[in-house]
Amino acid sequence: MSSAAEVALAALGDPVRRRVMEILAAGEQSVGAVHRVLQRDLGISQPAVSQHLRVLRDAGLVAVRPDGNRRLHRIDQVGVSAARTWLDALGDDPLRAFQQPLDALATEVARGRRRSAQSADARRSRSA
Numbered sequence: 001m002s003s004a005a006e007v008a009l010a011a012l013g014d015p016v017r018r019r020v021m022e023i024l025a026a027g028e029q030s031v032g033a034v035h036r037v038l039q040r041d042l043g044i045s046q047p048a049v050s051q052h053l054r055v056l057r058d059a060g061l062v063a064v065r066p067d068g069n070r071r072l073h074r075i076d077q078v079g080v081s082a083a084r085t086w087l088d089a090l091g092d093d094p095l096r097a098f099q100q101p102l103d104a105l106a107t108e109v110a111r112g113r114r115r116s117a118q119s120a121d122a123r124r125s126r127s128a
Contacts (some may be wrong), residue, residue, distance in 0.1 A: 004079065008080070061079040
């Protein structure tokens with residue numbers, strides 16, 4: 001995975017930042033406009049919105065341009081393309097790439113449950 005794709009996908013790991021991207025998908029927005037939506041939907045403060053926008057800018061997913069004393073934010077297709085390229089490389093079934101690790105996790109969870117049940121049974125047998 002390219003460094004740009006790693007940074008972009010890491011930034012999109014946060015649900016608030018994904019919501020910011022959804023808001024910006026409608027077109028250029030000021031910090032205030034993004035804040036109004038996030039405040040209404042999630043109770044997010046303006047400084048927190050600014051921080052999320054900064055992370056998205058640093059990841060190359062959002063671009064900003066001055067407009068008088070405002071800053072207008074928009075989706076930067078260059079950063080989005082890096083993430084899209086990596087996802088496209090996974091093929092028609094991107095979840096397939098994650099299936100084996102998820103199967104391994106499910107196996108470990110089942111083992112842990114069995115061990116816990118066996119330990120509980122052993123404690124009950126000793127106390128009986």
